[in-house]
Amino acid sequence: MNLTNNNINHYQEPTLILPIKVPFQNKLDENQVKVSRTSLTTLQINMGKLCNQACTHCHVEAGRDRKEIMTAEVVERILFLLGENPEIKIVDITGGAPEMCPSFKALVKGCRNLGKEIIDRCNLTVLFEKDQETTPQFLVENNVRIIASLPCYLEENVDTQRGKGAHKKSIQALKMLNRMGYGKAGTGLILNLVYNPLGAFLPPDQKTLEEAYKTRLKEDLDIEFNQLFTITNMPIKRFARLLEINNELSSYMKTLSDNFNKNAAVNVMCKDLISIGWDGQIYDCDFNQMLEIPVNGKKRTIFDIQNFNETFGCIAFSNHCYGCTAGAGSSCTGALAA
Ligand code: SF4
Numbered sequence: 334m335n336l337t338n339n340n341i342n343h344y345q346e347p348t349l350i351l352p353i354k355v356p357f358q359n360k361l362d363e364n365q366v367k368v369s370r371t372s373l374t375t376l377q378i379n380m381g382k383l384c385n386q387a388c389t390h391c392h393v394e395a396g397r398d399r400k401e402i403m404t405a406e407v408v409e410r411i412l413f414l415l416g417e418n419p420e421i422k423i424v425d426i427t428g429g430a431p432e433m434c435p436s437f438k439a440l441v442k443g444c445r446n447l448g449k450e451i452i453d454r455c456n457l458t459v460l461f462e463k464d465q466e467t468t469p470q471f472l473v474e475n476n477v478r479i480i481a482s483l484p485c486y487l488e489e490n491v492d493t494q495r496g497k498g499a500h501k502k503s504i505q506a507l508k509m510l511n512r513m514g515y516g517k518a519g520t521g522l523i524l525n526l527v528y529n530p531l532g533a534f535l536p537p538d539q540k541t542l543e544e545a546y547k548t549r550l551k552e553d554l555d556i557e558f559n560q561l562f563t564i565t566n567m568p569i570k571r572f573a574r575l576l577e578i579n580n581e582l583s584s585y586m587k588t589l590s591d592n593f594n595k596n597a598a599v600n601v602m603c604k605d606l607i608s609i610g611w612d613g614q615i616y617d618c619d620f621n622q623m624l625e626i627p628v629n630g631k632k633r634t635i636f637d638i639q640n641f642n643e644t645f646g647c648i649a650f651s652n653h654c655y656g657c658t659a660g661a662g663s664s665c666t667g668a669l670a671a
């Protein structure tokens with residue numbers, strides 16, 4: 334059975350126990366990898382599950398029918414805490430489609446006033462949604478970096494994963510962003526793209542794929558961008574269910590664990606990042622957030638702490654973490670190890 338964008342939101346979640354021989358923590362111990370959070374450079378904020386798309390690999394299980402969305406009160410508290418933590422340099426805003434959250438612009442402006450580097454994880458097609466007419470110019474004015482998903486430069490592949498028509502709209506959006514200066518040398522407006530595999534396999538070499546993307550997009554469509562990030566599909570939520578339905582979950586977990594890379598494991602992004610949910614809950618990363626595995630093993634929100642440093646300590650690793658350490662490794666900013 335194929336999981337399509339039409340039935341994906343209505344599929345019943347099975348009990349998911351990842352089939353794996355060596356638990357991830359044992360693998361770390363065997364390889365003498367000790368990773369904990371002792372500093373913070375990045376705050377990742379998930380503004381909610383509302384999205385104009387419903388992609389087959391989405392670990393957030395986002396869609397148009399999702400109601401979970403960040404309130405102005407949560408945004409205000411985040412900005413207060415960011416003021417207490419000047420060592421956090423990067424604010425990485427994600428969703429769903431974060432631009433659809435009514436508090437998105439207040440969060441961006443507040444972070445800008447605090448001198449943070451701001452990332453918007455933009456799915457591109459959202460820029461053509463109703464009420465988003467001013468968003469591109471707003472992103473330019475606030476020098477927001479854009480990280481945009483484009484799982485392939487071929488139309489058929491993008492539409493299979495992200496829904497019919499997604500490729501055409503994504504290309505339109507990239508052309509518009511280029512015209513505004515994004516991805517162009519000398520403008521300071523950064524446009525990075527994300528590739529993730531279309532199935533149960535690891536991404537190819539990031540540098541080689543970036544060169545192919547740059548050539549194809551420039552020659553075929555006159556589109557430019559700064560960097561390409563390759564991201565491994567995590568064996569959780571929608572993608573895990575898709576694997577399970579297709580009887581590929583065990584073999585995918587074997588691929589991930591067989592390709593465990595110590596050099597990636599010592600660099601996992603949760604070392605110096607924490608993730609905030611739409612309701613203010615604190616997590617080690619966006620994946621743990623979706624699995625509701627709280628930071629430091631106890632449920633806490635941003636209203637329970639006075640400083641983000643209170644989240645220092647052990648990271649709640651589990652078997653899905655093999656997705657971050659396989660091959661060249663994977664993080665929200667791409668490969669972790671050469
Ligand atoms: S655009 Fe992103 S958040 Fe929205 S459904 Fe696709 S993967 Fe999920």
Ligand code: SF4
Pocket residue numbers: 601602603604617618619620621648649650651653654657
């Ligand atoms: S899934 Fe999250 S907690 Fe696990 S290694 Fe990756 S970033 Fe860290």
